[in-house]
Amino acid sequence: MGASKTDQFTVQQNELAILAKALGHPARIAIIEYLLKVDACICGDIVNELPLAQPTVSQHLKELKNAGLIKGNFEGASICYCIDEAGFEKIKGFFQDITKHLEKRKNNCC
Amino acid sequence: MGASKTDQFTVQQNELAILAKALGHPARIAIIEYLLKVDACICGDIVNELPLAQPTVSQHLKELKNAGLIKGNFEGASICYCIDEAGFEKIKGFFQDITKHLEKRKNNCC
DNA sequence: AATAACTATCGTAATATTGCAATATAAAAA
DNA sequence: TTTTTATATTGCAATATTACGATAGTTATT
Numbered sequence: 041m042g043a044s045k046t047d048q049f050t051v052q053q054n055e056l057a058i059l060a061k062a063l064g065h066p067a068r069i070a071i072i073e074y075l076l077k078v079d080a081c082i083c084g085d086i087v088n089e090l091p092l093a094q095p096t097v098s099q100h101l102k103e104l105k106n107a108g109l110i111k112g113n114f115e116g117a118s119i120c121y122c123i124d125e126a127g128f129e130k131i132k133g134f135f136q137d138i139t140k141h142l143e144k145r146k147n148n149c150c
Numbered sequence: 151m152g153a154s155k156t157d158q159f160t161v162q163q164n165e166l167a168i169l170a171k172a173l174g175h176p177a178r179i180a181i182i183e184y185l186l187k188v189d190a191c192i193c194g195d196i197v198n199e200l201p202l203a204q205p206t207v208s209q210h211l212k213e214l215k216n217a218g219l220i221k222g223n224f225e226g227a228s229i230c231y232c233i234d235e236a237g238f239e240k241i242k243g244f245f246q247d248i249t250k251h252l253e254k255r256k257n258n259c260c
Numbered sequence: 261a262a263t264a265a266c267t268a269t270c271g272t273a274a275t276a277t278t279g280c281a282a283t284a285t286a287a288a289a290a
Numbered sequence: 291t292t293t294t295t296a297t298a299t300t301g302c303a304a305t306a307t308t309a310c311g312a313t314a315g316t317t318a319t320t
Binding site: 207 | 267279
């Protein structure tokens with residue numbers, strides 16, 4: 041064994057886990073924060089912003105893209121990366137549910 | 151190599167990544183959802199709610215606890231687990247920032 | 261004290277992730 | 291066309307995660 045038993049959980053639970061997992065690395069958090077900071081699609085200089093080698097950054101970008109958190113389109117010589125709002129909407133929904141639950145919760149807690 | 155270069159990123163970026171990573175597994179999403187559903191500290195029957203062996207569940211609970219997403223206290227024969235709001239507040243803050251950014255964003259995107 | 265019920269830890273195997281050098285690919289510039 | 295620039299892919303080593311059987315620890319009950 042060792043592989044995740046994903047088939048034992050709901051599609052929704054897996055979707056959320058995939059999104060959260062994609063954010064579960066400081067380099068990928070840094071990429072998202074950078075994309076938000078520059079407030080635009082960014083073409084080219086993401087590699088220079090991170091303390092990692094180019095193949096590693098490329099891999100992290102790929103994971104964020106697969107998870108649906110960023111989009112990337114060819115834009116001349118370089119590739120234009122930007123936030124994919126759809127992915128963030130899903131996570132936002134999850135946290136809104138949690139917040140709602142927490143607010144109307146009784147204090148029957150340790 | 152293979153280890154995460156956490157020291158190359160800010161404390162905040164690492165904190166967020168740790169929280170997100172903790173949510174990056176469907177079993178742990180399921181645990182959080184269950185704790186929210188029963189709307190109480192839950193003592194004992196978490197293992198029965200999950201399609202995983204007891205040691206595995208125990209491990210997932212430990213990870214959620216280490217990340218600061220749940221709390222666990224001894225309560226008689228069993229342990230009382232419940233949501234730790236502090237952890238969720240941190241993540242909420244991050245997503246509020248993102249939402250704010252996305253809202254006031256120009257459409258200078260691909 | 262002995263038993264039962266619940267949870268944690270250890271040990272181990274299978275698999276996944278992280279990181280980078282080397283290399284490949286693709287488009288623009290010279 | 292050759293060179294330059296930007297990104298992706300491959301291959302591999304180091305490390306981390308996932309899962310569970312076996313076992314240990316802890317508390318309540320008998």
